[in-house]
Amino acid sequence: MEGFKLSSEHHTPVLLNEVLKLLEMRRLTTFVDGTLGAGGHAEAILKSHPEIQQFVGFDQDENALEIAKRTLLPFQEKCQFIHSNFGDMQLKLNEENIEGVDGILMDIGASSMQLDQAERGFSFQRTGPLDMRMDQSQAFTAKDLVNTYSEKELGEIFREGEERKWRACARAIVEARAVEPIETTEDLVKILRPMTWKKKGLDPLTLAFQSIRIAVNRELHQLERVIPQAISLLKPKGVLLVITFHRLEDRIVKQLFRQAGESTEVVEGKQQFIIEKTPEVEVLTRKPITGSEKEIEVNPRARSAKLRAVEKL
Ligand SMILES: C[S@@+](CC[C@H](N)C(=O)[O-])C[C@H]1O[C@@H](n2cnc3c(N)ncnc32)[C@H](O)[C@@H]1O
Structure with a gap:
């Protein structure tokens, strides 16, 4: 610069x-x-x-x-x-x-800016609603995705996003939402934290969150x-x-x-x-x-x- x-x-x-x-x-x-x-x-x-x-x-x-x-x-x-x-x-x-x-x-x-605003729900480091829409006039949010996609579809999203533990992540979401809906980034962090794989230098949740964001915004x-x-x-x-x-x-x-x-x-x-x-x-x-x-x-x-x-x- x-x-x-x-x-x-x-x-x-x-x-x-x-x-x-x-x-x-x-x-x-x-x-x-x-x-x-x-x-x-x-x-x-x-x-x-x-x-x-x-x-x-x-x-x-x-x-x-x-x-x-x-x-x-x-x-x-x-x-x-x-x-x-x-x-x-x-x-x-x-x-x-x-x-x-x-x-x-x-x-x-x-x-x-998007990642830093907790209320936009992009970040695993900030508590907010599970949103992740770049375009807020779009109806479909990350909350819709994690609560409605099948285990196979979720697995596909994590696999595409290069999360090595893609099967475990999908399974954990499906099991958690059978108990109660997943509402916030914090809920998702609690579900995925034990599942995610640590890639050198990256927080283990990076790839899982990024995969969901990429899918929500196509x-x-x-x-x-x-x-x-x-x-x-x-x-x-x-x-x-x-x-x-x-x-x-x-x-x-x-x-x-x-x-x-x-x-x-x-x-x-x-x-x-x-x-x-x-x-x-x-x-x-x-x-x-x-x-x-x-x-x-x-x-x-x-x-x-x-x-x-x-x-x-
Ligand atoms: C990495 S930031 C760009 C930063 C910018 N180059 C700067 O220097 O400030 C990406 C921006 O692109 C927008 N964006 C991402 N995908 C888009 C798309 N498919 N159509 C329109 N805007 C998009 C996001 O909303 C975000 O504001």
């Missing part, structure tokens, strides 16, 4: 220098931030690219949008704020008559939806930057970027066909960019962050 004084106190933007470096020397007229959060990345990008004329910020959390609006007050004439899932990016931008953009950033996952599904839309929205030489915090998310980004960069496509049917196609992008990051030791020391959130980027051909 050297050289930048950010007004956002709520959230330290992850891999900020690396994001700015990928945008350096590019002329950005229209830019989209798919995950505005507290507006930390947005503020730095607007400061370092005064040529930006139109900056569109998405967040599905209205609370985040309100905070970002305050952070971005000095740039308010250039900014548009959209309360929507980024999975609907193309539709929402078309509604604003925006057809091509020079850059898109997505910094996936929950923000530290995070992987929305990521799969948005990448092809974002690529098609880019103007030639436009860039798409995606930061992820979970191995499954990074795998989705890596695969979709690779597919978009390939000159052949395998079509599976009764027979397999290999068809020639025009690559849409050049992958700028063969390997993901990760945080420096220095950044991880001051911002532990950076520990699992991975940044990948493509440039539209």
Whole structure:
């Protein structure tokens, strides 16, 4: 963050220098931030690219949008704020008559603001209702998930989230809710604490809570939806930057970027066909960019962050 004084106190933007470096020397007229959060990345990008004329910020959390609006007050004439899932990016931008953009950033996952607010129910370190919705206008909560999903479905969610004791976690939830409904993060902590597996450096509850959060918000599904839309929205030489915090998310980004960069496509049917196609992008990051030791020391959130980027051909 050297050289930048950010007004956002709520959230330290992850891999900020690396994001700015990928945008350096590019002329950005229209830019989209798919995950505005507290507006930390947005503020730095607007400061370092005064040529930006139109900056569109998405967040599905209205609370985040309100905070970002305050952070971005000095740039308010250039900014548009959209309360929507980024999975609907193309539709929402078309509604604003925006057809091509020079850059898109997505910094996936929950923000530290969301994790820090006990009443949002994201954190195993704070007692609150079992909620975990990023979009509070959505009806389905973590409480609904843990109290209604079958043991098989729960097991699948924990297994996907790489919780090694996925079977035990699912079983423990089903047994506990047979006695009384699971209402709070504290209830869930008591149920899962003895079951969870300690992964080096992580609180054992991290993966179990993260798995539930990803399922409540259908995070992987929305990521799969948005990448092809974002690529098609880019103007030639436009860039798409995606930061992820979970191995499954990074795998989705890596695969979709690779597919978009390939000159052949395998079509599976009764027979397999290999068809020639025009690559849409050049992958700028063969390997993901990760945080420096220095950044991880001051911002532990950076520990699992991975940044990948493509440039539209
Ligand atoms: C890690 S924070 C972003 C922080 C931001 N880059 C900053 O510097 O302040 C992620 C934000 O993206 C939002 N978000 C996550 N998934 C989303 C989705 N599918 N659609 C829209 N917003 C999403 C969350 O509500 C959260 O506010």
